[in-house]
Amino acid sequence: MQDVADLVGTSKMTISRYLRAPELVAPGTATRIAEVMAKLGYIPSRVPEMLANDRSRAIGVLLPSMSNQVFAAVAQGIEEVTVPAGYHVLYGHYGYDAEREAEQIAQLLSFHIDGLILAESNHTERALKMLGVAAIPVLEMMDLPASPIDQAVGLDHQAAAAAMVNAMLSRGKRQIVYLAARLDQRTRMRENGYRQAMSAAGLASHVIHTNAASTFSQGGELLARAQAAVPQLDGVFCTNDDIAAGALLAAQAQGLRVPEDISIAGFNHLDIGLALQPQLASVITPRHAIGRSAAQRLIARINGETFAAPVQDLGFELFLGGSI
Amino acid sequence: MQDVADLVGTSKMTISRYLRAPELVAPGTATRIAEVMAKLGYIPSRVPEMLANDRSRAIGVLLPSMSNQVFAAVAQGIEEVTVPAGYHVLYGHYGYDAEREAEQIAQLLSFHIDGLILAESNHTERALKMLGVAAIPVLEMMDLPASPIDQAVGLDHQAAAAAMVNAMLSRGKRQIVYLAARLDQRTRMRENGYRQAMSAAGLASHVIHTNAASTFSQGGELLARAQAAVPQLDGVFCTNDDIAAGALLAAQAQGLRVPEDISIAGFNHLDIGLALQPQLASVITPRHAIGRSAAQRLIARINGETFAAPVQDLGFELFLGGSI
DNA sequence: GCATAACATGTTACCAGTAACATTTTCGAT
DNA sequence: ATCGAAAATGTTACTGGTAACATGTTATGC
Numbered sequence: 193m194q195d196v197a198d199l200v201g202t203s204k205m206t207i208s209r210y211l212r213a214p215e216l217v218a219p220g221t222a223t224r225i226a227e228v229m230a231k232l233g234y235i236p237s238r239v240p241e242m243l244a245n246d247r248s249r250a251i252g253v254l255l256p257s258m259s260n261q262v263f264a265a266v267a268q269g270i271e272e273v274t275v276p277a278g279y280h281v282l283y284g285h286y287g288y289d290a291e292r293e294a295e296q297i298a299q300l301l302s303f304h305i306d307g308l309i310l311a312e313s314n315h316t317e318r319a320l321k322m323l324g325v326a327a328i329p330v331l332e333m334m335d336l337p338a339s340p341i342d343q344a345v346g347l348d349h350q351a352a353a354a355a356m357v358n359a360m361l362s363r364g365k366r367q368i369v370y371l372a373a374r375l376d377q378r379t380r381m382r383e384n385g386y387r388q389a390m391s392a393a394g395l396a397s398h399v400i401h402t403n404a405a406s407t408f409s410q411g412g413e414l415l416a417r418a419q420a421a422v423p424q425l426d427g428v429f430c431t432n433d434d435i436a437a438g439a440l441l442a443a444q445a446q447g448l449r450v451p452e453d454i455s456i457a458g459f460n461h462l463d464i465g466l467a468l469q470p471q472l473a474s475v476i477t478p479r480h481a482i483g484r485s486a487a488q489r490l491i492a493r494i495n496g497e498t499f500a501a502p503v504q505d506l507g508f509e510l511f512l513g514g515s516i
Numbered sequence: 517m518q519d520v521a522d523l524v525g526t527s528k529m530t531i532s533r534y535l536r537a538p539e540l541v542a543p544g545t546a547t548r549i550a551e552v553m554a555k556l557g558y559i560p561s562r563v564p565e566m567l568a569n570d571r572s573r574a575i576g577v578l579l580p581s582m583s584n585q586v587f588a589a590v591a592q593g594i595e596e597v598t599v600p601a602g603y604h605v606l607y608g609h610y611g612y613d614a615e616r617e618a619e620q621i622a623q624l625l626s627f628h629i630d631g632l633i634l635a636e637s638n639h640t641e642r643a644l645k646m647l648g649v650a651a652i653p654v655l656e657m658m659d660l661p662a663s664p665i666d667q668a669v670g671l672d673h674q675a676a677a678a679a680m681v682n683a684m685l686s687r688g689k690r691q692i693v694y695l696a697a698r699l700d701q702r703t704r705m706r707e708n709g710y711r712q713a714m715s716a717a718g719l720a721s722h723v724i725h726t727n728a729a730s731t732f733s734q735g736g737e738l739l740a741r742a743q744a745a746v747p748q749l750d751g752v753f754c755t756n757d758d759i760a761a762g763a764l765l766a767a768q769a770q771g772l773r774v775p776e777d778i779s780i781a782g783f784n785h786l787d788i789g790l791a792l793q794p795q796l797a798s799v800i801t802p803r804h805a806i807g808r809s810a811a812q813r814l815i816a817r818i819n820g821e822t823f824a825a826p827v828q829d830l831g832f833e834l835f836l837g838g839s840i
Numbered sequence: 841g842c843a844t845a846a847c848a849t850g851t852t853a854c855c856a857g858t859a860a861c862a863t864t865t866t867c868g869a870t
Numbered sequence: 871a872t873c874g875a876a877a878a879t880g881t882t883a884c885t886g887g888t889a890a891c892a893t894g895t896t897a898t899g900c
Contacts, residue, residue, distance in 0.1 A: 193886065203850050208888055218848060233642075233649035238626045240887035242563045244855040250627075258607075259588030267582050267609075280623045283582075283607045285591075299604045302562045303574075303627065318557075325557035408791035438791045445793040464788070467732035467762045469769040517856065527880055532858055542878060564857035568885040 193236065199228045211236055242304040250280040251307040251490060252300035256288045256376065257405075261462050262479055263311065266333070269483020270309065277491050279306070288376050294319035301326050307490045313337035313344065314377050329493035333486045335377065336503050343493065344503045345485045349378050352475045352508040353385025356457050357429050359473070360516050361393050365427035365455045369418040371439060372401035372431045373410055379431045382459060386429055398422050406431070411438020412445075427455035427516070433462040433474055440468055440515060455516040470514025478506040517560065523552045535560055566628040574604040575631040575814060576624035580612045580700065581729075585786050586803055587635065590657070593807020594633065601815050603630070612700050618643035625650050631814045637661035637668065638701050653817035657810040659701065660827050667817065668827045669810045673702050676799045676832040677709025680781050681753050683797070684840050685717050689751035689779045693742040695763060696725035696755045697734055703755045706783060710753055722746050730755070735762020736769075751779035751840070757786040757798055764792055764839060779840040794838025802830040 197204045202221065210217045210225045217225070228234075242248045253270060255263045267283070274281050282300055286292035294316045300308065301322060307329040315323075323330055323341060332344040360368055370386045372379045379401075387397045400418045404410055414435060418425055430436035436458025440450055448454050450470055457473040458465060465472030485504060492499075521528045526545065534541045534549045541549070552558075566572045577594060579587045591607070598605050606624055610616035618640045624632065625646060631653040639647075647654055647665060656668040684692055694710040696703045703725075711721045724742045728734055738759060742749055754760035760782025764774055772778050774794055781797040782789060789796030809828060817823075 204887070205851080206849060208886095209849085212888080216848075221848085233645040235622050235625050235646060235650070237566075237628065237886060239563055239566045239628060240855080240885085242561075242855090243567060243857090243886085244888065246855085257588070258582065258591050259585050261583050264581070264583030280626075298559050301559050302604075304561065304563060321557040322559060326559070407787040409787055412791055437788075441791050441793065463731040463733055464761075467736055467765050469765065528857075529881080530879060532856095533879085536858080540878075545878080561856060564855085564885075566885090567856085567887095568858065570885085 193234070196225065196228050196232060196234050199232070200224050246304055247306055248280075248304045249278055250282055250303065250305050251309065251487075251494075252282045252284065252297075252303075252305040253309045253311075254293060254296050254300070255283065255285045255311050258285045262460050262477070265479040266311075266483040266486075269480040269485075270487040271483075273484055273487035273491065277487075279491065288374055290314060290316050290319070294322070297322055301328075307331070307494045309333055309486050309490055310341075312377065313340065315341075329490055331486050331490045331493075333482050335381070336505055340502055342502065343489050343499060345482050345489060345506065346504075347477060347482075347506055347508050349381040350385035350388065352477070353382035353429070353459070354389040355385075355508075355510055356459075356473070356475055357386050357389035358393075359510060359512060360427050360429065360455050360457060361389065361395075363451070363455065363516055365516070366395060367398075367422055367425045368395075368427040368429055368455075369398040369400060369422055369425050370429050370431070371411070371414040371418060371435050372399060373406040373414070373435055374403060375401065382431050398425075406434045408434055408438035408441070411435040411440075412442030413438075415439040415442050425454070427451075428457075430456070430458045433458035433460050433465050433472060436472055436474065436515075437464045437468060440472060450515050457516050461511050465511075465513060468515070471511075473513045473516040474511050476509040476511050478508070481506050517558070520549065520552050520556060520558050523556070524548050570628055571630055572604075572628045573602055574606055574627065574629050575633065575811075575818075576606045576608065576621075576627075576629040577633045577635075578617060578620050578624070579607065579609045579635050582609045586784050586801070589803040590635075590807035590810075593804040593809075594811040595807075597808055597811035597815065601811075603815065612698055614638060614640050614643070618646070621646055625652075631655070631818045633657055633810050633814060634665075636701065637664065639665075653814055655810050655814045655817075657806050659705070660829055664826055666826065667813050667823060669806050669813060669830065670828075671801060671806075671830055671832050673705040674709035674712065676801070677706035677753070677783070678713040679709075679832075679834055680783075680797070680799055681710050681713035682717075683834060683836060684751050684753065684779050684781060685713065685719075687775070687779065687840060689840070690719060691722075691746055691749045692719070692751040692753055692779070693722040693724060693746055693749050694753050694755070695735070695738040695742060695759050696723060697730040697738070697759055698727060699725065706755050722749075730758045732758055732762035732765070735759040735764075736766030737762075739763040739766050749778070751775075752781075754780070754782045757782035757784050757789050757796060760796055760798065760839075761788045761792060764796060775838065775840050781840050785835050789835075789837060792839070795835075797837045797840040798835050800833040800835050802832070805830050 193204050197207050284296040286296050297319050310332045313332045313335045330341045335346045390397045440456045443454050459475045461474040461476040465474050517528050521531050608620040610620050621643050634656045637656045637659045654665045659670045661668050714721045764780045767778050783799045785798040785800040789798050
């Protein structure tokens with residue numbers, strides 16, 4: 193900035209004013225400043241403001257995984273709000289590991305972020321301590337935590353899972369198995385919904401899970417294990433669409449008819465489900481709306497607003513496709 | 517930090533020393549500092565160092581898309597190097613748009629990043645200007661640019677595409693169509709490889725493309741358009757596995773036999789290809805190795821090392837599966 | 841032509857760490 | 871006990887932008 197000021201023949205303060213309130217600078221000076229800045233390729237540092245005012249005009253977003261399609265839509269929703277509001281988004285990911293989440297929180301706080309969006313509601317003691325000390329607005333998204341740190345935006349995964357299992361039961365399926373991969377909180381809540389629906393129908397629950405990450409090929413392997421454990425199975429409810437798509441392809445490769453011989457449902461309604469034949473039954477989750485609302489509420493909180501209801505439920509819908 | 521110093525009964529400088537070189541602090545003092553830091557949940561700010569030394573111990577990574585599985589492996593490779601080296605990674609994404617890439621570069625530079633990894637080798641004038649002024653190490657990955665900004669790590673997409681098309685030709689396919697989505701640089705280089713292989717075989721090229729993002733269902737639609745344009749087509753080479761998987765599922769839904777009636781190949785060898793029946797032919801790209809090498813070379817450059825060869829070719833392999 | 845308001849620009853101090861240098865404390869050797 | 875070196879700790883200044891205040895410059899009205 194000093195370089196720009198020297199070339200324009202003014203003080204740093206005038207350059208600073210040009211950037212924050214150009215109408216306070218004489219038009220001729222403004223023109224010359226603009227020229228010099230373009231010529232030098234000058235980029236104002238946001239570091240001094242972080243130091244002096246503890247503000248960065250940046251928010252942090254911690255995602256469990258970078259390879260999960262679900263969060264691409266969430267991120268898009270977030271940025272539709274943050275970009276016009278002048279906030280930069282710093283992303284981090286932690287591989288579904290609470291310790292690494294805490295580490296990422298420390299890293300983001302060291303950049304003096306103004307607010308933080310978390311995709312999990314299960315945190316280490318250390319993470320909670322740091323967030324308390326930092327005293328910045330925090331928003332937990334995806335779930336509906338019973339005791340949120342501050343605000344939360346999400347949906348009821350248990351209710352959604354139960355609704356889908358009930359749809360399968362209403363079509364006459366009885367031996368429905370739940371297929372789960374990497375055990376995070378949402379996987380467990382969906383399992384609760386599955387168990388609740390099965391037990392309400394007077395049926396026994398069967399859960400097959402792996403600690404590996406969700407992949408298409410993992411779906412096929414889980415199906416094979418389920419068939420071994422429950423030979424008469426007539427349906428699988430999968431914790432997500434990757435597993436479900438893999439199970440559907442594997443079932444068809446075995447010569448099974450979907451849904452006549454086996455009914456298959458997933459969660460999140462990703463594009464893959466529409467390319468399959470039959471189209472995959474799945475829970476439509478409002479990912480984009482969650483991202484938008486999370487960012488809106490976080491920025492409102494940064495600006496000092498308060499919300500009467502700290503937890504917002506954005507609901508879900510069922511897409512039944514042709515696979516159940 | 518002042519709070520910690522006050523509680524310990526020492527000056528800020530001793531706290532600072534404890535963090536950077538604990539062996540210079542008396543053991544008793546060190547113990548008390550550790551206790552107080554844990555009690556307060558103190559996180560050192562990296563902002564003063566950014567200001568004073570223009571170092572942040574953070575590098576930027578700009579990805580075209582957050583929803584592309586390919587970059588999940590790249591990111592993992594990067595972090596395997598950066599985390600042990602004590603660097604934090606700041607991610608940004610720009611939706612395959614060079615203007616937004618420039619904007620993201622400006623944002624990252626405002627955080628005084630020590631180095632930058634780009635996933636594209638096509639940049640705006642403004643971006644190049646800013647990078648020149650910032651004078652930080654820059655590494656372009658994925659491609660093998662003819663005139664890199666500084667270093668580059670990647671593979672020859674044109675050669676890889678030609679190799680796959682030649683494999684299809686060697687199995688007797690003649691009417692092979694190239695299916696492309698969103699036109700980025702790599703899509704075009706793969707198209708060049710396809711055209712090169714076809715013309716070397718004395719065959720005409722046919723390209724079907726859309727500006728929409730690559731999705732499974734888009735693969736089905738592109739196949740339908742290809743069939744309308746080239747009724748006798750006996751193979752499709754797809755710019756990536758999402759398109760290829762969608763095309764394969766759509767072909768099978770039409771009752772076509774793969775590969776007897778139609779041969780299908782993709783690019784990147786994602787997990788979906790292994791779940792399909794037959795398994796999808798695809799180019800195996802060294803994504804993980806690209807991430808690792810990119811981070812290693814960038815950090816080496818940050819530490820002042822130089823490389824004789826600025827561009828590193830990590831090669832590719834073909835996975836033929838059963839679909840060609 | 842001059843007072844005065846409105847506008848334009850400049851000066852100083854501050855934020856949280858740390859490099860460089862300064863000072864105090866400890867401890868072993870004589 | 872005293873000295874000198876090593877160990878431990880403290881002081882000062884600096885980084886880049888900006889808030890708050892100070893000063894300079896131009897325009898307006900009479």
